[in-house]
Amino acid sequence: MNKLEKMKKPKNKKIRRILAVVITVILLGVLLANTKVFTDIKVSESVGTGARSMGSLTADTAYRQYFTPEKNDLSYIEVRFATYTDNTAPGKVLFSLLDADGKTIASREAAIKDLVDDEFYQFPLNETLKAGTPYSFTLKVVDNGLYKAPVVWVSLPSGDEETSLILPGITLAQVYQTSANYGYTYFNYAAFLGSIVLILLCGVLVFFRLEIPEKFRPLAGWAALFITPAAMFFIVESLNDNSALTKIKQAYPLNFVFYLLLYLLVFALFNNVRVSLITVNTVIYVLAVINHFKLMFRGEPLQPWDIFAVKTAMNVSSSYNLSLSILLIMTFLYFLVLVLVLSKIDYSMKRIRKRVFIGALSMALSVFLVFSLFGTDRYAVAAFNLMQKIGIVNNVWNQSSNYEKNGLVIAFTMNTQYMNVAKPDQYSLDTVEAIKNGIERGTSTENILYTANAAAGNAAALATDADDTVPGLTATPAATPAATPAADEAVPGLTATPAAVQPAQVPEETVTAESALLPQAASQEIVTAESAPVKDPSVKPNIIAIMCESYADLTCIADFATNQEVTPFYDTVSDNVIKGTIYVSTYGGGTANSEFEFLTGNSMAFLPTGSIPYQQYIDAPTGSLAKILDSNGYLTYAVHPFEASGWNRTAVYEDFGFDQFFSDADFVNPSIMRRYISDTSSYSKLIELYNNKPEGQPIFLFNVTMQNHGGYATEYPNFTNDITLSDFPGQYPETEQYLSLIHQSDKALESLISYFSTVDEPTVICFFGDHLPTLKNGFYEELLGKDLSEMSSEEMLKLYQTPFLIWANYDIKEQSIDKMSANYLSTLLLQTAGIELPDYNQKLSELYQSYPVINSMAVISSDGTVYPSLSSVPENDDFDAYSILQYNNLFDKNRRDATLFDSASTTAVGKGIMITGLPLADANTNVAAGTQNTGTPPAITGSVPSSVPFTVITPTPAAATPAA
Numbered sequence: 001m002n003k004l005e006k007m008k009k010p011k012n013k014k015i016r017r018i019l020a021v022v023i024t025v026i027l028l029g030v031l032l033a034n035t036k037v038f039t040d041i042k043v044s045e046s047v048g049t050g051a052r053s054m055g056s057l058t059a060d061t062a063y064r065q066y067f068t069p070e071k072n073d074l075s076y077i078e079v080r081f082a083t084y085t086d087n088t089a090p091g092k093v094l095f096s097l098l099d100a101d102g103k104t105i106a107s108r109e110a111a112i113k114d115l116v117d118d119e120f121y122q123f124p125l126n127e128t129l130k131a132g133t134p135y136s137f138t139l140k141v142v143d144n145g146l147y148k149a150p151v152v153w154v155s156l157p158s159g160d161e162e163t164s165l166i167l168p169g170i171t172l173a174q175v176y177q178t179s180a181n182y183g184y185t186y187f188n189y190a191a192f193l194g195s196i197v198l199i200l201l202c203g204v205l206v207f208f209r210l211e212i213p214e215k216f217r218p219l220a221g222w223a224a225l226f227i228t229p230a231a232m233f234f235i236v237e238s239l240n241d242n243s244a245l246t247k248i249k250q251a252y253p254l255n256f257v258f259y260l261l262l263y264l265l266v267f268a269l270f271n272n273v274r275v276s277l278i279t280v281n282t283v284i285y286v287l288a289v290i291n292h293f294k295l296m297f298r299g300e301p302l303q304p305w306d307i308f309a310v311k312t313a314m315n316v317s318s319s320y321n322l323s324l325s326i327l328l329i330m331t332f333l334y335f336l337v338l339v340l341v342l343s344k345i346d347y348s349m350k351r352i353r354k355r356v357f358i359g360a361l362s363m364a365l366s367v368f369l370v371f372s373l374f375g376t377d378r379y380a381v382a383a384f385n386l387m388q389k390i391g392i393v394n395n396v397w398n399q400s401s402n403y404e405k406n407g408l409v410i411a412f413t414m415n416t417q418y419m420n421v422a423k424p425d426q427y428s429l430d431t432v433e434a435i436k437n438g439i440e441r442g443t444s445t446e447n448i449l450y451t452a453n454a455a456a457g458n459a460a461a462l463a464t465d466a467d468d469t470v471p472g473l474t475a476t477p478a479a480t481p482a483a484t485p486a487a488d489e490a491v492p493g494l495t496a497t498p499a500a501v502q503p504a505q506v507p508e509e510t511v512t513a514e515s516a517l518l519p520q521a522a523s524q525e526i527v528t529a530e531s532a533p534v535k536d537p538s539v540k541p542n543i544i545a546i547m548c549e550s551y552a553d554l555t556c557i558a559d560f561a562t563n564q565e566v567t568p569f570y571d572t573v574s575d576n577v578i579k580g581t582i583y584v585s586t587y588g589g590g591t592a593n594s595e596f597e598f599l600t601g602n603s604m605a606f607l608p609t610g611s612i613p614y615q616q617y618i619d620a621p622t623g624s625l626a627k628i629l630d631s632n633g634y635l636t637y638a639v640h641p642f643e644a645s646g647w648n649r650t651a652v653y654e655d656f657g658f659d660q661f662f663s664d665a666d667f668v669n670p671s672i673m674r675r676y677i678s679d680t681s682s683y684s685k686l687i688e689l690y691n692n693k694p695e696g697q698p699i700f701l702f703n704v705t706m707q708n709h710g711g712y713a714t715e716y717p718n719f720t721n722d723i724t725l726s727d728f729p730g731q732y733p734e735t736e737q738y739l740s741l742i743h744q745s746d747k748a749l750e751s752l753i754s755y756f757s758t759v760d761e762p763t764v765i766c767f768f769g770d771h772l773p774t775l776k777n778g779f780y781e782e783l784l785g786k787d788l789s790e791m792s793s794e795e796m797l798k799l800y801q802t803p804f805l806i807w808a809n810y811d812i813k814e815q816s817i818d819k820m821s822a823n824y825l826s827t828l829l830l831q832t833a834g835i836e837l838p839d840y841n842q843k844l845s846e847l848y849q850s851y852p853v854i855n856s857m858a859v860i861s862s863d864g865t866v867y868p869s870l871s872s873v874p875e876n877d878d879f880d881a882y883s884i885l886q887y888n889n890l891f892d893k894n895r896r897d898a899t900l901f902d903s904a905s906t907t908a909v910g911k912g913i914m915i916t917g918l919p920l921a922d923a924n925t926n927v928a929a930g931t932q933n934t935g936t937p938p939a940i941t942g943s944v945p946s947s948v949p950f951t952v953i954t955p956t957p958a959a960a961t962p963a964a
Contacts, residue, residue, distance in 0.1 A: 012209070013209075016206060016207050016208075016209065017207055019206055019207075020203045020204070020206040020207035021203070023202060023203060023206055024199060024200065024202065024203035024206075027199040027202065027333075028196070028199055031192075031195055031196065031199065031329070034324050034329070035192070037323075037324050037325060037326060037329065038187055038188045038189075038191055038192045038326060039185060039186070039187055039188075040185075040186060040187075040188045040191075040326065041075055041183045041184065041185055041186075042070075042071065042183070042184045042186060043181050043182070043183050043184075044070050044160060044161060044181065044182040044183075044184065045158075045160070045181050046067070046158055046160045046161060046162045046177060046178065046179070046180050046181070046182065047080075047155055047158060047179045047180075047181075048155035048156040048157055048158035048159075048177060049155060049156050050155055050156040051153055051154070051155045051179060052153070052154060052155075053082035053151040053152065053153050053154070054151065054152070054154050054167060054170060054176065055151060055152055055154065055167040055168060055169065055170060056149070056151075056168050056169035056170075057093065057139050057140055057141040057149050057150060057151070057152070057168075058140075058141045058144070058149045059168035059169045060168075061166065061168040062096075062138040062139065062140045062166075062168065063138060063139040063140065063152060063166065063167065063168055064136050064137070064138045064139075064165070064166040065136060065137055065138075065162060065165050065166075065177070065178040065180070066134060066135070066136040066162070066163040066164045066165070067134075067135055067136065067137075067161045067162045067163060067182070068131075068132060068133065068134050068135070068161045068163060069129045069130075069131050069132075069133070069135060069161060069182070069184070070131060070161050070182070070184060071131050071184035071186055072128055072129055072130065072131050072184075073126075073127075073128055073129075073184055073185040073186060074097075074125050074126075074127050074128075074129050074182065074183070074184060074185075075124070075125060075126055075183040075184060075185045076122050076123060076124045076125055076126075076182075076183040077095075077097075077122075077123050077125060077137060077180060077181070077182055077183075078120040078121065078122045078123070078180060078181040078182075078183070079095075079120065079121055079123070079139065079152060079178060079179070079180050080118070080119065080120045080121075080152070080153040080178075080179040080180070081093075081115045081116075081117070081118075081119070081120075081121055081150045081151070081152060081153070082117060082118060082150060082151045082152070082153060083112065083115045083116070083117045083150040083151075084117075084147075084148045084150075085112060085113070085147050085148065085150075085669075086113070086668055086669040087113045087114075087668075088113060089112045089113045089144070089147050090112070090113075090143055090144060090145050090147065091111075091112040091141055091142060091143045091144030091145065091147065091149070092109050092110060092111050092112060092141070092142060092143060093109070093110040093112065093115070093121075093139060093140070093141055093150065094107070094108075094109060094138075094139070094140045094141070094142060095107065095108040095109070095110065095123045095137060095138070095139060096108075096137060096138045097125060097127065097135065097136075097137050098135065098136045098137065098138065099133075099135055100133060100134045100135065102136075105127055105135075106125055106127050108123045108124070108125075110123065112141070112144060112147075112149075112150060115150055118153075118675075120179075120180075120181060122183075126185070134163070139152065152178055152179070153178075153179040154167070154176040154177060154178055154179060155176065155177060155179050156174075156175075156176065156177075157175055157176070157177050158177065161182065162177040162178060162180070163177075165177055165178060188326060191326045191329075191330060194330065195329055195330060195333055198330075198333035198334065198336075198337055199333065201337055202333070202336055202337060202340060205337065205340035205341065205343075205344070206340065209344075210344035212344070212345065212346070217345075217346065217347045218347060220345050220347060221273040221345055221347025222347075224273055224277060224342055224345050224347075225260070225263055225264065225267065225273065225277070226260065228259075228263060228277050228281065228338070228342065229255075229256050229259030229260045229263065230256060231334075231338055232259060232281055232284060232285075232338070233252075233255050233256065233259060233407070235285065235288070235331050235334055235335055235338070236284060236285070236288040236407075236408050236409070237407060237408065238327060238330075238331050239288040239289060239291065239292040239327065239328075239331055240288065240291060240292070240295070240301070240403055240404070240407070240408045241295055241400070241403070241404055242327065243403075243404040246404060246405075247404075247405060247406070247407060248391060248392075248405050248406070250390050250391045250392055251392070251405065251406050251407050251410065254392060254406075254407075254410060255407045255409060255410055257369070258366075258369060258409055258410060258413070259409065261362050261365055261366045261369065262280060262366070263276060263277060263280055264358055264359075264362040265359060265362040265363060265366060266279065266280050267358075268355050268356070268358050268359025268362060269359065271348045271349055271355060272346075272347075272348050273342070273345055273346070273347040273348070274342055274343055274345055274346055274347075277342045278339055278342055278343065281335070281338065281339065281342075282339075284409070285335050287302060287408070287412075288331075288408060289328070290302055291403075291408055292327075292328070293322065295400070301399050301400055301402075301403040301408070301411065302408070302412065303399065303412075303415055303615075303616075304412060304415050304416045304418075304419050370413055370416075372385060372386045372387050373387055373392070373394075373410065373413050373414045373417075374414070374417040375417075376388055376392060376393050376394040376414060392406060392410070394406075394411070394414045394415070399411070399415075402414070417608055418608050418611040418612070418616055419616070420608070421606075421607060421608065421611075421617070421887075421891060423887060423891075424880065424883045424884050424887055426880065426884065427884050427887055427888075429895055429897075431884055432884060432885065432888050432897055432900070433897070435843075435881050435884060435885060436839050436897065436899070436900050439839040439842050439843055440839060440905050539762055540632060540633065540634070540698040540833070540834070540835070541698065541761070541762035541763055541764045541808065541810075541833050541834070542690065542698055542699050542700075542701075542761055542762070542763040542764070543629065543634070543698070543699075543700045543701070543763075543764050543766070543829065543833055544686060544690075544700075544701045544703070544756075544763065544764070544765045544766070545598070545625070545700075545701070545702045545703070545765075545766040545767075545826075545829065546683075546703045546705065546749075546765070546766065546767045546768070547591075547594065547595055547598065547702075547703070547704045547705070547768060547769070547770050548679065548705050548708065548745055548749075548767060548768065548769050548770070549591065549704070549705045549706055549707060549708045549709050549770060550708040550709065550710060550738070550741075550769065550770065550771065550772070550773040551708060551742060551745055551768070551769030551770070551802060551803070552742075552769045552771070552772040552773065552801070552802045552803070553567070553801075553802070553803050554735075554739070554772070554783075556581070556798050556801045557780060557783045557784065557798045557799070558783035558784065560725065560726075560727060560728075560783060561725070561726035561727055562723050562724065562725060562726055562739065563723065563724045563726055564722070564723065564743075566723055566739050566742055566743050566746070567742060567743065567745075567746040567803075568746065569746045569747070569749060569750035570746055570749065570803065570805060573750075573753070573805070573807070574814060575814065576807060576808045576809070576810065576811060576812050576814065577805060577806065577807050577812075577814055578805070578806040578812070578813075578814065578815045578816075578817065578828070578832060579803065579804060579805040579806070579815075579816060579817070580803075580804060580815075580816050580817030580818060580819070580820065581801050581802070581803060581804070581817070581818065581819055581820070582768055582801070582802055582803075582804045582819075582820050582821060582822050582825055583797065583800050583801055583819060583820070583821045583822065583853045583855045583857075583858075583860075584597070584769075584770060584771050584800055584801075584802055584821075584822045584855065585597060585603075585604035585605070585800070585821075585822070585855040585856035585857065586604075586770075586771045586800070586856070587771055587772055587799045587800055588710075588771065588772065588773065588774035588799075589710065589771065589774060590612070590771065591647070591704070591770045591771065592612055592613075592614040592615075592647035592649075593612060593613070593614075593856075594770040594771060594822055595614075595647075595704060595770065596613045596614060596618075597821070597822040597823040597855075598625070598768070598822050598823075598825050598826050599624045599625050599626070599656060599702070599826065600622065600623055600624050600625075600656075600823075600826075600889070600890075601623070601625075601823050601824075601826055601827060601840060601841060601844050602823060602886045602889065602890060603821070603823045603854050603855065603882070603886065604855060604856040605854050605855055605856055605859070605870055606870070606882075606883050606886055606887075607856075612647070613890070614647045614648050614649070614652050615647065615648050617890055617891065618648075618651075618652050618655055618656075618890075619651070619655070619893075620655060620893040620896075621655050621657070621896075621898075622655050622656060622889060622890060622896075622901075623838075623840065623889045623896075623898070623900070623901025623902055624656035624657060624901075625700070625702070625826045625829075625830075626638075626653075626656045626657045626658045626700065626702070627656065627657040627901070627902040627903075628830065628835070628838055628841075628901075628902060628903065628904075629698075629700040629835070630657050630659075631902055631903035631904075632698070632835055632836075632903075633697075633698060634698045634699060634700045635659055635693055635697060635698070635699045635700065636657065636658045636659045636699075636700045636702075637658065637659060637660050637661075637662065637689055637699065637700070637701050637702070638653045638658045638660070638661045638662070638702045638703075638704075639661075639662045639682065639685055639686060639689070639701060639702065639703040639704070640661075640662070640663055640664075640703070640704040640706070641663070641664050641667055641670065641676070641677035641681065641682045641685070641705065641706050642663065642664050642676070642677070642706045643663060643664060644661060644663035644664075644665070649661065657902075658702070662685060662689075664677060666685070667681060667685060670682075670684075672718060673707050673718065673719055673741070673744065674707075674714075674716045674718065674719050674741075675716070676706040676707050676709055677706055677707065678707050678744070678748070679705050679707045679708075679744065679745050679748035679749075680744075680747075680748040680751065682703055682705050682706070682707070682748075683703070683748055683749075683751070683752040685703075686701050686703055686752070687752075687755060689701060690759075696761075704770075705745070707741060707744070707745060707748075708738070708741045708742060708745060708773070710773055710774050712733075712734040712735070712737040712738045712741075712773070712775070713733075713734050713777075719737075719740075719741075720740075721733070721736045721737055721739075721740040722740045722743050722744075723736055723739040723740045723742075723743050724736050725739075728779075728782070732775075732777050732778075732779045732782070733777075734775055734777045734779070735775055735777065735779045738773050738775065749767055749805075752765070753765060753807055756809050757809050759809065762808070762809060762810050763808070763809050764806065764807070764808045764829070764832060764833045765805075765806070765807045765808075766804070766805070766806045766825070766829045767804065767805045767806075767807075768802060768803065768804035768805070768822070768825060769802030769803060769804075770802065771800075771802065772799050772800070772801075772802070780799075794866060796857060797857060797858055797866070800855060800857050804820075804825060806828065806829060806832050808832065808833075812832060815918065816918045817918075818852075818918070819852050819853050819860060820848065820852050820853065821852070821853045821854050821855045822855070823844065823854060823855075824844055824845075824848050824852070826841075827841045827844045827845050827848075831845070835904075836904035837904055838899075838900060838901055838902065838903055838904050838905070839899075839900045839901075839904075839905055840885055840889070840900050840901045843878075843881060843882065843885065844882075846878070847878045847879075847882060849862060850862055850876075850878065851873075851876075851878075851879075854882075859872075859873050885900060888900070889901050
């Protein structure tokens with residue numbers, strides 16, 4: 001050691017000592033200033049098995065639960081109630097906390113109207129008790145009048161602090177306990193002392209300079225590279241909803257490998273272990289903290305597309321309390337200790353070849369790993385890739401669960417595949433304008449694209465012989481399942497013909513408990529094709545569109561027998577009706593994507609497989625059915641009897657131009673089927689909104705139902721299966737529950753149409769299903785004789801078909817449409833209602849004539865040929881125009897041409913070509929599959945009479961039942 005180095009050593013030691021003291025003091029000061037953060041609440045759950053609601057809270061003897069507190073400071077007690085009233089109910093629940101002598105320590109009240117059925121109600125206490133000493137609490141209801149009193153949920157003993165229970169009015173040999181939670185306030189000394197130890201350790205690490213001998217540096221460097229991934233994983237996942245120990249077992253080695261490859265790749269670039277690991281750790285830790293706060297405030301994890309919402313996040317961040325917590329303090333200190341340890345390790349590789357090899361190998365393996373994580377959507381059942389086979393699945397519907405089970409880094413990487421949507425090759429504003437002008441002049445798309453590109457200076461590139469086809473655009477194709485044929489292989493089309501409609505006389509005055517909830521119809525007159533009113537073309541009809549949750553005809557997969565007809569009304573209604581089959585872009589879930597295609601006319605075929613436009617792409621005004629009808633003077637309301645936040649609907653509906661959105665919070669005393677608001681109550685809300693609108697004002701009501709939502713394995717006391725499988729008795733109870741729900745949906749639809757059969761104003765109702773249900777009980781495999789992953793492309797398409805129906809209370813031409821994808825349905829609805837089409841919808845109407853089905857799974861041409869992806873479709877300028885217009889509508893936020901999508905052009909040559917199919921009266925005619933649906937719009941008075949009249953079922957309201 002030379003003289004200069006000897007002089008620097010004491011000086012450096014002094015600097016490190018000062019720095020260590022300063023850092024330690026600052027960290028201890030911050031910790032002591034936030035000691036209140038360590039005041040925590042421990043929740044002790046006293047919930048056992050065999051849950052049921054029992055006991056009387058109105059008896060002379062009070063409901064009384066004895067318990068022995070686990071800790072001294074009791075913050076609150078939560079009790080789970082079953083209630084049968086709405087938010088207007090009178091009365092209150094009296095809560096009293098008693099000591100061992102029966103003396104009242106604290107009393108609280110809860111208004112019955114504030115109780116939520118099947119949920120816990122919290123009684124705040126903040127009382128100091130003696131742990132280990134017996135106490136009790138009592139419950140009693142007063143002033144509830146004639147309304148039924150709430151009941152408490154009880155369960156079999158769980159062995160926790162609750163002891164004996166007095167259930168007034170019930171004598172049982174079996175012992176029960178209250179389903180309750182006890183919240184205890186306590187100071188978390190372990191976390192507080194642990195934080196002090198970590199702070200002192202940070203000071204020590206700053207003060208001491210670790211000198212690793214040269215020969216041990218490679219060992220220390222590689223040890224750091226292999227140990228750091230595990231350490232950072234547990235820090236990150238602790239911040240990810242404290243889920244470090246709740247992953248699926250496959251996620252642990254996968255995350256380790258992913259972290260390791262990331263570190264190795266950066267190390268190969270920087271050639272310094274210290275710099276590489278600290279840099280990567282800092283980036284990952286910042287993402288983990290952001291994810292932590294997003295989960296806290298929004299209940300949603302950090303997504304790749306949130307990068308584009310940074311400005312918005314900064315604007316609203318002041319609305320949130322970014323406070324410290326024990327978890328944030330502890331994870332930060334662990335992270336800081338790790339950084340300080342890594343700062344002591346100074347290792348670099350001297351051999352460039354070795355470094356290049358490690359970098360190239362890490363890059364190759366990382367690319368392989370990233371791409372193997374793509375296409376793992378839980379609904380992509382046709383193509384099980386490597387990750388799906390080992391159990392790594394992207395739960396696109398529930399990203400919180402996805403992040404919890406797979407880990408932040410893996411889940412985040414999975415979702416990056418949905419970020420990029422390539423701009424069509426020939427996209428420009430000039431091309432958009434040329435397509436628009438061509439639609440209004442009736443010019444062919446080929447000439448439009450040629451002219452637009454020539455104007456842009458590309459005529460030479462597009463010059464072809466007179467007989468040649470102008471090359472089309474290269475649109476971003478949807479991912480093609482592995483089970484589908486090669487891209488250039490044309491698959492024979494679907495050969496099913498429209499099912500023959502078997503007319504059946506509907507009972508004239510059938511009233512069910514569900515239908516009784518609907519308002520009283522104006523008359524009991526039977527409306528037939530001959531007696532139906534003729535619509536005045538100058539009067540715009542009310543339009544009701546219903547997307548029925550999981551509504552599907554499972555016989556599209558294969559025939560099976562049931563004890564009674566599942567959907568007798570849908571099957572037999574034939575007067576003033578258009579109905580048939582639509583192909584959606586999702587199976588088993590993903591409701592929002594079917595909704596997106598219907599409301600916008602856009603197709604998921606041009607978007608990445610697994611993407612969800614509602615959550616990723618729609619953040620500005622976008623063309624929609626609501627905007628079109630708003631431009632025609634309609635009130636536009638959206639109704640969904642569930643949480644408003646689902647699928648980001650609150651923001652999306654605003655961008656779609658709906659005047660108002662009604663969610664479950666806007667329903668008063670609805671009927672519940674299983675655990676969801678019934679279709680009948682949902683339709684009652686539609687009728688209520690219709691009746692409350694200004695007279696003569698046309699209204700558009702869009703309703704997404706909830707009754708049939710998945711989860712068919714649980715038995716519910718308020719629902720009994722009406723439908724049973726004749727050939728499989730007792731084998732598939734999930735399927736029987738699902739079919740029974742669909743049966744109830746059919747009854748609700750019948751009652752809704754019955755009501756609007758009697759109103760004076762012209763009204764059109766569009767009804768369709770969003771997707772097939774997820775049935776994990778093997779029923780689909782039973783029908784198909786094979787596993788879903790073994791299905792061919794043609795068989796796979798069966799899982800993407802749902803029924804649709806358009807009905808009017810005036811004369812329209814009855815039709816049966818063999819096949820049509822969901823993106824065309826709103827255009828058909830507009831044409832049926834006599835609404836002038838915007839240019840975009842005119843283009844869709846024309847495109848339908850050649851390609852009636854365009855969805856995420858396939859394209860089906862009018863001759864029945866099935867193409868498994870967009871890339872396998874022969875070059876077609878109509879597709880190019882479609883992709884260009886959709887891109888302008890959805891992605892070119894600041895240059896979107898609203899005149900294309902939101903209203904009809906004053907220079908338009910017509911309403912587009914009416915989408916028509918086989919007349920219902922001729923449905924038994926044997927027509928080859930794929931027959932092109934062509935024809936001209938029928939005159940509004942030119943109805944084709946049905947062979948059987950539609951009988952009105954007049955619902956009778958239940959006594960004293962509040963309107964929904």
